[in-house]
Amino acid sequence: MTIYAIDGLIPVVHPTAYVHPSATLIGDVIVGPGCYIGPSASLRGDFGRIVLEGGANVQDTCVIHGFPDSDTVVEQDGHIGHGAVLHGCHIGRNAMVGMNAVVMDKAVIGESSIVAAMSFVKAGMDVPPRSLVMGAPARIARALRDEEIAWKTEGTAQYHALTRRSLASMQEVEALTAVEENRPRIALAAGLPAYSTKT
Secondary structure, three states, X not given: OEEEOEOOEOOEEOOOXXXXXXXXXXXXXXXXXXXXXXXXXXXXXXXXXXXXXXXXXXXXXXXXXXXOOOEEEEOOOOEEOOOOEEEOOEEOOOOEEOOOOEEXXXXXXXXXXXXXXXXXXXXXXXXXXOEEEEEOOEEEEEEOOHHHHHHHHHHHHHHHHHHHHHHHHOOOOOOOOOOOOOOOOOOOOOOOOHHHOOO
C-alpha cells in the first residue's frame, strides 16, 4: 500500500484490515477492523477526515475525499462499489453505493439503503434507511424489500471473507506463460447471484 503523511497526520490502518498495495492513503484516514480497500483506490485525507468503520469495503478505483473540516464516513459494513466517488458524505451502516455512483458533500445515505450504479446523489440529500436511490440526479425510487437487504448483506460478507483471504494469501507473483492442466477455480461459499435480484 502507498501511505503518505501530510501536515504530520499519518493514516491509521487496523491490523485486521486489508489495503491493496496499489491503493493510496493520504493523511487523516482511519481504516477500522476487517475493512477491505481494493486496487487503485484513493483515500485523500489531505483536507478533511476519512473514516471507514469495521467491515466496510471500498473497491477498485474508488475515490474518497472531502472539503476542509469535513468528515467522510462509511459506517460499519458499508459497501462502496467499483469506481464510486464519495465526497464529504456519510454512508450509513450496511448501506451500499453502487459502481461508478457519486455521493456529494453532506449527503447522508441511511442504514441498509442502496444507491444504484451510475447514480449522482446531490449535495445535502438525506436518504432514509432501507431506500433504493437511483438516477442522475438521484431520487428515492422505493423502499427496499427484506430479501434485497439480505442480498446486500450477503455480498458484504463475501468482502469480509475476501479481507481474510487477501491477508492470508494475496501475493505479487510472475504470470504463468500457459494454462496448467486441470486449473482449479476460486472456491467460494454458495450465495445468491446479483442478477437474481430485481429492482
